[in-house]
Amino acid sequence: MSEEPQENIAGDDAVAAAFEPGTAGTRAEAVVDRLGELYWQKTYGGTDAFECLVRTILSQNTSDVASQPAHDALMERYGDGDLVDALADAEQSELAETISSAGLYNRKSEVIIDAAERIRGTYGGAAAFDEFVREDDPETVREALLDIHGVGPKTADCVLLFAGGREGVFPVDTHVHRIARRTGLAPADADHEAVRARLEADVPATKCGFGHTAMIQFGREYCSARNPACLDGPEACPLYDRCDRVGVDEVGESVVDPAEAAD
Known part of the structure; x- marks a missing residue:
C-alpha cells in the first residue's frame, strides 16, 4: 500500500477512517x-463549509492544477475576515479576475457571489453555515x-463529505461515474444520481469517503476515459479481476462510454 498522504482531496487535514477490508458484503x-489497499484512507472532515463550497465550485469542469491557484488567489484577496461577507460584497469583475485560472471564471464568480449572498441572508455568516452543514440532518443540508x-x-x-464529515456520502464526479459503470457496479446507462444511489446502497457508510477519493485517484492513474490500463493486459490494472470492462474492447483496443456499449 502506498504511503497515506497528509491531506485529503479538499486540501485540508482529514479525519482518518478505519480501513478493514475483511470479507466484503457486496x-x-x-x-x-x-482501492483502499492501493491508496489512502484519510477522507473527510476538517474543512470550513463555505470555503469547501467555494473550492468545489472552482473545481467544476477544470483540473486541480487550474483550480488550486484560483482558490489560493481568492483566499489571499478575500480570506482575512468572514469569507461569506467578503464574497457577498465582492465586485464580480474583480472576483472573476482573481479566479481566472480556474476557467469559466465569469460564471463561477457569479455563482460564488450568489451563494455568499444566500448564505449570509439565511445563516448570517460562515460560522453559522458551517455549524448547519456539520450538525443538521444530512438530507436537509x-x-x-x-x-x-x-x-x-x-x-x-x-x-457534506469534506466539510460535514458525513458517513455514507459518495460524491460522483466524472471519474466515479465512468468507473462505476465500466466495472459493472452500476448500470451502463446510469446517470450521476443513479450511480450515487447504487454506490451508497452497496458500500458501507464508513467506506464511502475513501471510496470516492480512491476511485478518483484510480481514474487518473489507471482507468482514464480513452486509454484505460486494461488495454495493456490484465497485469496492467489492479482491478482487472473485479471489472466487467463495459465499453472496452481489449482485442480491438477501442473504448466507448459504457452507455454506448449498452445500446
Whole structure:
C-alpha cells in the first residue's frame, strides 16, 4: 500500500477512517477495499463549509492544477475576515479576475457571489453555515445546498463529505461515474444520481469517503476515459479481476462510454 498522504482531496487535514477490508458484503465493497489497499484512507472532515463550497465550485469542469491557484488567489484577496461577507460584497469583475485560472471564471464568480449572498441572508455568516452543514440532518443540508444557484449534486455531496464529515456520502464526479459503470457496479446507462444511489446502497457508510477519493485517484492513474490500463493486459490494472470492462474492447483496443456499449 502506498504511503497515506497528509491531506485529503479538499486540501485540508482529514479525519482518518478505519480501513478493514475483511470479507466484503457486496461487489462494490470489494472494489472499494481493493482501492483502499492501493491508496489512502484519510477522507473527510476538517474543512470550513463555505470555503469547501467555494473550492468545489472552482473545481467544476477544470483540473486541480487550474483550480488550486484560483482558490489560493481568492483566499489571499478575500480570506482575512468572514469569507461569506467578503464574497457577498465582492465586485464580480474583480472576483472573476482573481479566479481566472480556474476557467469559466465569469460564471463561477457569479455563482460564488450568489451563494455568499444566500448564505449570509439565511445563516448570517460562515460560522453559522458551517455549524448547519456539520450538525443538521444530512438530507436537509443537501436540499439546502442544491437550492443554491449553480450547486449540483456532486458539489453538495462534496460539502457534506469534506466539510460535514458525513458517513455514507459518495460524491460522483466524472471519474466515479465512468468507473462505476465500466466495472459493472452500476448500470451502463446510469446517470450521476443513479450511480450515487447504487454506490451508497452497496458500500458501507464508513467506506464511502475513501471510496470516492480512491476511485478518483484510480481514474487518473489507471482507468482514464480513452486509454484505460486494461488495454495493456490484465497485469496492467489492479482491478482487472473485479471489472466487467463495459465499453472496452481489449482485442480491438477501442473504448466507448459504457452507455454506448449498452445500446
